[in-house]
Amino acid sequence: MIRRRSHNPKRAIREDCHGIDLTALAKNVSYGGNPEHKRNPGDFGLTPPAQPRADKTLCDSVNIFQKSEAEALLREGIHRGLISRRMVNNFPQNIWVVTENGQPLEGQLENSEKGVYHGYPLPKTDPFYQIVLARWAQGDK
DSSP, rough: OOOSOOOTTTTBSSOOOOOOOOHHHHOEEEEOOGGGOOOSOOTTOOSSSOOOOOTOOOGGGGGOOOOHHHHHHHHHHHHTTTSOEEEEEEEEEEEEETEEEEEEEEEEEEEETTTTTEEEEEOOTTHHHHHHHHHHHHHOO
């Protein structure tokens, strides 16, 4: 697989979540994680536990070491309507959130049958960094 060297220009936050049961969606997502985004394995149960890559942003930088915290953030992003336009098997391809410290994160669907995501901090160089901050600041949708 060829790795992308730039940010995905096709990403888009859904403008309108009418017709989507955000509460049911939030109940059905989970966090799987990705060892490439971890230096500290936390309680994610990954195999291998951690395998950080130099070209990946690390969850460690935003102090997320518990699966329950990652899942709570995913659910908050859904409740606020920060989900992608693209849906796969009724799950959004991406979910965006902002940590208490103001760091935008992107959750990416890794298992569309079960609604499992992995996530990572958005780098400041990603144009979506400011978009997510602005939408988050608008509050609940």
